[in-house]
Amino acid sequence: MSIQLAIATSAAYPTIHPDDAHLAASLAALDIELQVCVWNDPGVDWARHDAVLVRTIWDYFEHYDAFLAWLDRLERAGVPVINPVALMRWNSDKRYLAQLESLGVPTIPTRLAARDALAAALAAFRGEDVVVKPCVSGGAWRTVRGTAGDAAFERAVSELPAGDYLLQPFVQAIVDDGEWSLLFFGGEFSHAIVKRPAAGDYRVQEQYGGRNDAVEPDAATLAAARHALATCKALGLGDASYARVDGVVVDGRFLLMELELIEPSLFLADRPDAAERCARVIAARLEALRAANAPRMPESA
Known part of the structure; x- marks a missing residue:
């Protein structure tokens, strides 16, 4: 029997986003049945699904109380969520940056x-x-x-x-050199991009004219991103199937800007290999969840 997976989206993005298209196709090829559901649609019966994969819920922070209540409902219903609910709750408030900094993760002073x-x-x-x-x-x-x-x-x-x-102090390196995004699936590094703002702006998001360039991180940058993820994992909030580590390099040192564990763009449109890696990690997590929830046969006398 195939696994029933709900892909959580938002009203503004009610279908599979183009960046996730190959990921969705790869999941379907692994015998995972997908249904796209808007996260705050009251008509969705989330308990009908074996799990929920959170993707383009890009308005959750505008409806934050409702978002937290939605996570609570999923938890009460026993519906597994990728990434885990506890991890998403923690990651939804940027106060986590102060906690990571106190644990030895270099961040932009905040x-x-x-x-x-x-x-x-x-x-x-x-x-x-x-x-x-x-x-x-x-x-x-x-x-x-x-x-x-x-x-x-x-x-x-x-x-x-x-x-x-x-x-926070504004970091000029964002304009001069760009903002790094390093993608990890199942804790393993996949690929990286550098996001650069449009001329005259400082915001790197595409809606403000920012552009993305594929890059290979040097050893120090990759090690710093891994350290941030390892520090997060040590908090015991659950394992991240997908993670994006955003930061900027200042004087040769990678400073964490964001740890994206809820609904990050994964920059998969030009990386079918990465989309397939991500799909395999998610499929493995779903199989592990199915095995953990399967009824056990009674031991023979």
């Missing part, structure tokens, strides 16, 4: 502040180029960059909605 405390926090950075972003966000959502002390920038910060924010 200060946490509630919206009402941002003005006081920015005073310590007067004259510096800084970035303010929500602790729960994605795709540069509600992200503001400017010079601390500049009236227009501080007005923009004051207009941010209530919530908790990260305050």
